[in-house]
Amino acid sequence: MEFYGCFISVNRHGSPLKKTCQFLVGYLCAAYAAIMPVAREDFGLCRPVEGITMIGDWQPDRTVQIVAGTPPGGGLDRVARALEKAIADGKLLDVPVEVLNVPGDGARRVWTHCVSRYPGDGHVIAISSPNLTTDYLAGIADFEHTRYTPIATLVTEYIAFAVRSDSGIESGADLLAQLGREPGAITVALATALGNPNHVALAKLTQQAGGDISAPVVRVFDSALDAVADVVNGNVDVCAVTAASVIAERENGNIRLLAVTAPRRLSGPFADTPTWNEMGADCVIGAWRGVTGPSGLAPAQITFWEDILRAAIARPIWRDELTRLSWSPMYDDGSSLRAYLEAERNEFVVVLSELGLLRAPQGD
Secondary structure, eight states, rough: OOHHHHHHHHHHHHHHHHHHHHHHHHHHHHHHHHHGGGOOOOTSSOOOOOOOOOSSSSOOOSSSEEESSSSSTTTHHHHHHHHHHHHHHTTOOOOOEEEEEETTTTTEEEEEEETGGTOTTTTTTEOTTTTTHHHHHHSSOOGGGSOOOOOOEEEEEEEEEETTTOOOOOOOHHHHHHHHHHHGGGGGEEEEEEEEEEHHHHHHHHHHHHOTOOOOHHHEEEHHHHHHHHHHHTSEEEEEEEEGGGHHHHHHEEEEEEEOOSSSSSSSGGOOOOOOOGGOEEEOOOOOOEEEEEEEEOOOHHHHHHHHHHHHHHHHHHHHHHHHHEEEEEEEEEHHHHHHHHHHHHHHHHHHHHHHHSSSOOOO
């Protein structure tokens, strides 16, 4: 507390106001203790924290919060929990680490209601994705990567297209035929926003099939798991979601995979699932997952987290998660990461313009 530090310095210098200052210090501390327990989000997350010491090399001195914008089991949550496990397994931090879920508003709530409240605080990091760019360009959000501090990308998740196990759409070729013949009759569930990589993948397939890219009926959910459930419940024909999101329902026999947007076949549970390339459709696109901090992080804080993240992804337990969830490694940081994000943004400007979804002013 700035006032507290000020009053203490007055006492140390023998001010004649010593007694008054002592009273004020006690009063302020009591008020602080009374206010802070209630000055937190209604959902109990992202608690206010104390001031930050920024002298010399930085390291956390209290609990680190890894926040995810999807509910437990959602795409961003899976990465957060895998990262937490790797950090714990390697004993990489001397302070506790907790995963906090702040779902809502298409995974945007985590930024507006949590990360934005902690400028300069290296104890709060969030799992990020291309949606920070696409939501802004599509006019859904008024912020993008540049408002925060991108630290690293970790993995790429490719998009799986799946239907209910009893669907009349029996293959990727069937879906392409329908997208070309009558795209308006196809209903698709995806997460977490229009214009994101899942939606772009659908648009690419529709365009190459000869259909109107704006014709398919799209239902958008806050979590890919909800989009998959929409297919299982028979509400839509197809879901286009990150591949790991369909594993459970496929194992239960409730859905059938059509294809994935990977450049080559994925391993594990997707080894027998063809790529769109195999069917003659040029559709290679993924959704990376990374770590982004609040605005105003100091170089020492960024360097600290880059070192921790490199150590975490070297752990065997992290590699096990890559295999189990069919993630593709994609570590990048520093100037290379900044160049990648800028190039990706430029690509999305073109794609979203073609989709008729570009809303951000040109030159932003």
